[in-house]
Amino acid sequence: MFITGLLWAHLVLFGPLLMKAAFDGDISHFSLAIGAFGAVALLGANGLLGVNEGRDRRAC
Secondary structure, eight states: OHHHHHHHHHHHHHHHHHHHHOOOOOOOHHHHHHHHHHHHHHHHHHHHHOTTTTSSSGGG
């Protein structure tokens, strides 16, 4: 969790600035981008529900 938090901290801090400078967007575009990351994470978690319990998920 520490490493994940460390890697995502810069996105939360500098994401709005990047969205405004690089993509000519505003905070609503940043919110949509973060929401898309969350939606894909939920889809991936739902995909893991279909994997057999006996299979080692770490060795994909």
